[in-house]
Amino acid sequence: MKKISIAIDGPAAAGKSTVAKIVAKNLNYIYVDTGAMYRSLTFQAIKNGVDLQNEEQLMELLDKTEITLEATENGQIVRVNGNEVTSEIRNSEVTNNVSYVAKHKLVREEMVRRQQQFATQGGVVMDGRDIGTHVIPHAEVKVFLLASVDERAQRRHAENMEKGFPSDLEKLKEEIAARDKLDSEREVAPLKKAEGAVEIDTTSKSIEEVVELIMSLASERIR
Numbered sequence: 001m002k003k004i005s006i007a008i009d010g011p012a013a014a015g016k017s018t019v020a021k022i023v024a025k026n027l028n029y030i031y032v033d034t035g036a037m038y039r040s041l042t043f044q045a046i047k048n049g050v051d052l053q054n055e056e057q058l059m060e061l062l063d064k065t066e067i068t069l070e071a072t073e074n075g076q077i078v079r080v081n082g083n084e085v086t087s088e089i090r091n092s093e094v095t096n097n098v099s100y101v102a103k104h105k106l107v108r109e110e111m112v113r114r115q116q117q118f119a120t121q122g123g124v125v126m127d128g129r130d131i132g133t134h135v136i137p138h139a140e141v142k143v144f145l146l147a148s149v150d151e152r153a154q155r156r157h158a159e160n161m162e163k164g165f166p167s168d169l170e171k172l173k174e175e176i177a178a179r180d181k182l183d184s185e186r187e188v189a190p191l192k193k194a195e196g197a198v199e200i201d202t203t204s205k206s207i208e209e210v211v212e213l214i215m216s217l218a219s220e221r222i223r
């Protein structure tokens with residue numbers, strides 16, 4: 001059967017990774033969480049005291065930073081130079097700084113180069129901000145997921161509560177809106193709907209409904 005590429009973009013907490021993982025599992029494709037790559041570099045930069053505004057220093061660090069994503073039964077494991085960082089890269093310090101790292105042109109070029117290597121054979125579901133516009137613009141299926149800021153903050157809040165993490169809904173709203181703004185207004189590869197992408201507003205949709213919509217778009221292209 002033909003193996004296609006599926007690009008899923010959208011703002012923070014729109015449900016990209018949740019649905020991307022399920023679609024990848026259904027199709028037996030690999031899932032590439034590109035946000036985890038920018039988060040991993042941000043984590044390393046903070047740990048090593050690298051100035052996040054200094055592109056040259058960030059590039060030096062990225063050169064020495066091997067990022068691996070491994071899908072397991074219990075979810076994705078992210079490693080930096082062999083050390084697991086799966087939960088650390090989701091902490092609020094990384095979350096609130098990652099957009100400053102992701103705005104640099106050279107950083108993005110290197111990340112895109114690494115991401116494109118995953119997609120050479122097809123059979124990939126990749127999520128992020130610039131997947132349909134820059135990383136795999138030839139993807140057979142491109143999706144742009146949306147949801148209101150309130151809904152997205154609620155989702156992250158519910159997720160935090162479930163995990164027993166401290167969570168402040170109003171603060172989450174502000175942080176999500178701030179990150180959306182930085183990601184949409186940056187000069188290099190800003191967050192935007194790719195040409196030919198199908199927009200899905202997930203505000204009042206369940207995960208299953210969104211997965212079903214993407215699976216039907218995929219099956220049209222696999223045939």
Ligand code: CDP
Pocket residue numbers: 011012013014017034035036038039098099100102127128129130131179183
């Ligand atoms: O899951 P969430 O929406 O919170 O974020 P993420 O997908 O893990 O991405 C974290 C950050 O990485 C984003 O806010 C962007 O600044 C950056 N990013 C990017 O610039 N390009 C991508 N393809 C993926 C993420």
Ligand code: CDP
Pocket residue numbers: 010011012013014015016017018019155156159202205206207208210
């Ligand atoms: O990857 P991204 O940041 O776009 O979002 P996510 O981490 O996949 O989803 C954020 C939260 O929203 C998760 O807890 C999902 O279970 C939830 N979600 C939902 O409630 N309804 C959807 N249609 C999609 C996701």
